[in-house]
Amino acid sequence: MNLRDLRYLLAVAEHGHFGRAAEACGVSQPTLSVQIRKLEGQLGVALFERGGKTVAPTSACERLIGHVRAAVAEADAILAVAGSLRDPLAGRIRLGVIPTLAPYLLPLVFAPLRDALPHLEVEPWEDQTAALLDRLRGHELDAALLATDVDGPDLASQPLFAEPFLAALPPEHPLARKAMVAEAELARDILVLADGHCLRDQALAACGRSEALGGTLRAVSISTLLNMVAAGYGTTLIPALAAGAAEDAGIVLRPLAARVGRTVRIAWRAHFPRRAAIEAVGEVIAARLRGFAQGAAKGAV
């Protein structure tokens, strides 16, 4: 049994006439005669009573035709839905974003994404790098915005923009009097995020330490860190997109002598079939942040 046969059956039932049904189906009349007869053979029931001039559906046909209509309607629905899904720049993209990026980047790119890709529904998911990669590999996410390289042949990625780090100092800190801070100078009293944040490792590496300061601080967000710095507990190192939040907290920001920073990139499964959507999202974000590396050093976003 075949969907085509079911359409033929519907056509004959509707027209009550093989010739006109064949015309409606765009095939020849013998084709319809043969296929309907074959269908009757497969089903084991007569579907039509062929009289001299009339073709009338049998009661068996009437019992079946509701299901036939339903099957054909579902098949049409499949085609219709597939048609609406055909646009690679439409649909939903589940996008993971690391916590040190999400609160500062997403407000910047939401409107551009909506404008440039109106049919793409970007659904953000905030978590740490390792969790995002797990979800990405587990098909729970389609892409992720990370600040680290990704490895493994199952994933691919593309850099979007460079984000410098800035020294964040309490106003009364001695280093706040300098126009520029050397990374190593922060090592003495730097505060870093909790385990699992890529920014923690990057900040420690930047100032030449391999271990965090002893202590119980387990800051889970840059926001917490900034409050600690503002209260004079120490210094820290923040990504440039968080500059606005830092200044709002009354913190002094200084560029770093070696201009260290991180590269934000978008990652996806190598076999993900809607790569075009990923690349479009990445391009919109990159365009929004273009020239950011230069401007950020001067505090402009």
Added chain:
Amino acid sequence: MNLRDLRYLLAVAEHGHFGRAAEACGVSQPTLSVQIRKLEGQLGVALFERGGKTVAPTSACERLIGHVRAAVAEADAILAVAGSLRDPLAGRIRLGVIPTLAPYLLPLVFAPLRDALPHLEVEPWEDQTAALLDRLRGHELDAALLATDVDGPDLASQPLFAEPFLAALPPEHPLARKAMVAEAELARDILVLADGHCLRDQALAACGRSEALGGTLRAVSISTLLNMVAAGYGTTLIPALAAGAAEDAGIVLRPLAARVGRTVRIAWRAHFPRRAAIEAVGEVIAARLRGFAQGAAKGAV
């Protein structure tokens, strides 16, 4: 797009593995790979993301799969319903019966029909011959029990049993003293049914008249006729199956000298596809009435 392809799609989605899905479908793995890929091409969307070891449905696939399941389920329903309709001795037969036969025959054959053809639902419809033939030709009935020959190449029929006529007389009627009545003797004061009843014409023909007695009587049933006879308004001629009703009304019945009668037959459209059901019904009725022609003359049914 093909129902087979949809089943393949469901199998791959369910197993997440082309090889095992192919085994479940009873085809080779390359067949599935090719057909799924072809389906993706037809739909214009990727359905599965093939990773190194994993096959995961895309979001498009998840959007479509409900319709796919529905289409396949409807197709299965078609097969299941067709299977249940396959028995030619099952289903519904709309059976027309003429009014001079229905009230006397149906009570006799209902139980035998139910016993012999338990899956066949015989739905009686009572009307005069011409109306029954119209409905039969118009596919509103599947068969009809008539007492006349049918003509035309579009209809076929088969005799079931012979039903003699009996003279029905008021007890005080002069003819009631005779053991047997010659048909012509009834002509003087015979009462007949209204226009359209085949029995009217047959009764008139039997006693050699071509016109009914003048008058306003338009009896629409044998029952009315019997009441008229019982009241002494005249004589009539009834089919043997109505003998019981006549005797209940206190009417004297006499066999006819020339043994005229009618033949009850079943008629159907020549192209009606469930001829087996018709013939089975006819055979049950004929069997029930077998030997009736002889017995009826003696008043036994």
Added chain:
DNA sequence: TGCTCTTGATAGTCTGTGCCTATCAGGACG
């Protein structure tokens, strides 16, 4: 009654497609 028109069925043929086996390619794992 016989002619013609309509309509579905049948025959013969061709092409496309679905299936197979054999083999390749890429990634995982010891």
Added chain:
DNA sequence: CGTCCTGATAGGCACAGACTATCAAGAGCA
């Protein structure tokens, strides 16, 4: 680094579905 697993690809075969041409059966009409 070789081996296994898994999906993709290639080549060949067979059948199904489509076409054209034609037949057969009824209906309508002269």
